[in-house]
Amino acid sequence: MEVTSDQVIQAVYETIYMVSVSLVFATMIGLPLGVLLVVTRKGHILENPLIFSILNPIINVLRSVPFIILLVAIIPLTRLIVGTSIGTTAAIVPLIIYSGPYMARLVENSLLEVNAGIIEAAEAMGATPLQIIFRFLIPETLGSIILSITTATIGLIGATAMAGAIGGGGIGDLAITYGYQRFSTMTIVATVVILVVLVQGIQSFGNVLARKIRRN
Amino acid sequence: MGSVQAIREETHESLPSNGKKIEPIESMIEFHEVHKSYESGGATIEALKGVTLNVHRGDIFGVIGLSGAGKSTLLRTVNRLEQPTSGRVIVDGNDLSVLSVKHLRSLKKNIGMIFQQFNLLSTKTVFENVAMPLRLGTTSHKEIQERVGELLSFVGLTEKAQSYPNQLSGGQKQRVGIARALATNPSILLSDEATSALDPQTTASILELLTRVNEEYNVTILMITHEMNVIKEVCNRVAVMEQGAVVEQGNVLEVFANPQTETARHFVKSVVRDDIPSSVYKLLEANQGRSKILHIRFIGESSGQPMLSQVAKRFASDVHVLFGNITELQGVPFGNLIVELQGSEREIARAYQYILQQNVTVKEIS
Numbered sequence: 001m002e003v004t005s006d007q008v009i010q011a012v013y014e015t016i017y018m019v020s021v022s023l024v025f026a027t028m029i030g031l032p033l034g035v036l037l038v039v040t041r042k043g044h045i046l047e048n049p050l051i052f053s054i055l056n057p058i059i060n061v062l063r064s065v066p067f068i069i070l071l072v073a074i075i076p077l078t079r080l081i082v083g084t085s086i087g088t089t090a091a092i093v094p095l096i097i098y099s100g101p102y103m104a105r106l107v108e109n110s111l112l113e114v115n116a117g118i119i120e121a122a123e124a125m126g127a128t129p130l131q132i133i134f135r136f137l138i139p140e141t142l143g144s145i146i147l148s149i150t151t152a153t154i155g156l157i158g159a160t161a162m163a164g165a166i167g168g169g170g171i172g173d174l175a176i177t178y179g180y181q182r183f184s185t186m187t188i189v190a191t192v193v194i195l196v197v198l199v200q201g202i203q204s205f206g207n208v209l210a211r212k213i214r215r216n
Numbered sequence: 217m218g219s220v221q222a223i224r225e226e227t228h229e230s231l232p233s234n235g236k237k238i239e240p241i242e243s244m245i246e247f248h249e250v251h252k253s254y255e256s257g258g259a260t261i262e263a264l265k266g267v268t269l270n271v272h273r274g275d276i277f278g279v280i281g282l283s284g285a286g287k288s289t290l291l292r293t294v295n296r297l298e299q300p301t302s303g304r305v306i307v308d309g310n311d312l313s314v315l316s317v318k319h320l321r322s323l324k325k326n327i328g329m330i331f332q333q334f335n336l337l338s339t340k341t342v343f344e345n346v347a348m349p350l351r352l353g354t355t356s357h358k359e360i361q362e363r364v365g366e367l368l369s370f371v372g373l374t375e376k377a378q379s380y381p382n383q384l385s386g387g388q389k390q391r392v393g394i395a396r397a398l399a400t401n402p403s404i405l406l407s408d409e410a411t412s413a414l415d416p417q418t419t420a421s422i423l424e425l426l427t428r429v430n431e432e433y434n435v436t437i438l439m440i441t442h443e444m445n446v447i448k449e450v451c452n453r454v455a456v457m458e459q460g461a462v463v464e465q466g467n468v469l470e471v472f473a474n475p476q477t478e479t480a481r482h483f484v485k486s487v488v489r490d491d492i493p494s495s496v497y498k499l500l501e502a503n504q505g506r507s508k509i510l511h512i513r514f515i516g517e518s519s520g521q522p523m524l525s526q527v528a529k530r531f532a533s534d535v536h537v538l539f540g541n542i543t544e545l546q547g548v549p550f551g552n553l554i555v556e557l558q559g560s561e562r563e564i565a566r567a568y569q570y571i572l573q574q575n576v577t578v579k580e581i582s
Contacts, residue, residue: 127352
């Protein structure tokens with residue numbers, strides 16, 4: 001049994017839906033967490049050992065759970081939030097929990113690139129900690145942060161392939177159920193091509209955007 | 217502006233190395249017994265060991281020392297980038313240790329700072345970099361346009377307003393740094409090795425600009441450097457730091473003319489060569505006491521060369537200049553001469569006595 005083009009379109013739609021919604025939420029979680037991870041560390045502008053020592057291990061733990069396990073492990077939480085534990089929307093909850101901390105780490109790494117001299121100059125000007133974050137740290141690393149978001153987006157596309165396990169659908173699910181389990185080589189090839197195009201497109205878009213913002 | 221000039225002149229007048237302390241005119245930055253220590257790898261490092269200094273309004277005050285001497289830490293206590301462990305820093309009458317964080321931030325607007333690595337925002341244009349300190353406050357859009365335009369013209373970068381830092385040379389970047397530091401119209405400028413990353417020619421132009429900042433904008437400058445040349449070019453007063461302590465301080469001329477410590481002598485030597493060339497020693501050996509070789513240091517025009525011609529005229533003794541080095545410090549000639557007196561023993565002795573009576577420092581080389 002071959003897949004129909006409607007099924008492919010549906011799968012692409014599901015993937016884009018899962019990736020974009022979870023990307024938005026993951027960024028909303030990851031960006032502030034990444035900033036917190038940087039500014040609360042020792043010697044930084046809002047040094048706070050308590051926050052740092054709580055946040056850091058939590059992110060590490062979440063990052064170390066393989067997605068397929070996270071997917072089923074947090075089913076009760078998923079049900080609590082979206083009212084169901086199966087389907088495309090249900091897959092979004094674990095996707096956010098998976099990519100939020102990942103994004104936080106990436107943003108943290110970007111922000112750590114900022115030359116300490118820039119922060120010193122900001123402090124010398126009498127900038128408040130919030131001003132330092134929003135007028136110095138983030139603008140200086142925006143190019144790098146965009147590349148981080150690009151990387152996280154591609155990671156999300158990979159993760160959505162496993163969303164089939166809880167009936168999330170999407171391109172990856174199509175490839176497994178039709179291509180692999182029903183021996184449809186055409187389906188495998190088609191889904192791989194779609195994924196390659198999608199990933200390439202996102203990466204190129206991210207690169208162009210980052211280059212435009214970066215001046216160095 | 218007139219007052220700054222006056223202070224400068226007064227400082228000049230009290231120069232002659234009579235060792236008298238210049239009366240404080242008006243303090244801008246006072247360090248009182250400032251200590252700073254911090255833990256590093258289990259050991260306590262004392263970065264500052266009780267520094268007491270007084271920077272006057274209108275000064276270009278230089279702090280010189282080798283790396284690790286604590287000068288960078290000292291500079292940063294002025295805008296509280298470093299918190300002293302003990303001691304007081306008083307800036308323009310404000311004791312920093314009792315100020316609230318909020319007061320401290322507003323005080324920082326009165327203190328500009330420039331850096332060795334410029335520390336400009338790479339993603340912002342020259343204009344935006346200079347405007348940044350104003351954008352942090354409540355300055356109106358129109359005022360920002362005017363102020364930044366004025367500053368860019370002052371530092372000679374009007375054309376570069378829309379360029380990005382990576383399109384500028386090192387000297388231009390430092391000019392942007394200076395314009396940015398002046399944006400909030402501060403009365404103090406802190407300079408952290410501002411010319412150390414620049415070539416000699418660019419260094420000279422930046423130092424010239426700093427002198428203009430001091431004179432035209434009435435800004436008191438506290439600069440740290442490891443280059444004695446910088447001190448020589450622009451500073452009127454200097455402090456020499458070593459291992460967290462000020463080992464010598466005073467008027468630039470005094471310190472250059474009469475360095476008291478080994479460190480100070482070392483720095484002075486780096487710009488004013490006064491070591492005896494080996495050829496002089498060879499000559500000395502060859503002469504076997506038939507002539508006298510003197511090392512003469514002089515300050516001001518009244519001494520030095522005219523004195524030598526007097527010696528030649530008054531005594532039957534020839535004067536050969538073996539080595540000479542004359543430099544100008546704050547408009548005053550300052551030099552080293554190594555001369556050989558030739559003639560009869562008696563005439564040499566008389567000439568020597570005459571030279572000793574002049575307003576110069578004489579040392580016989582033997």
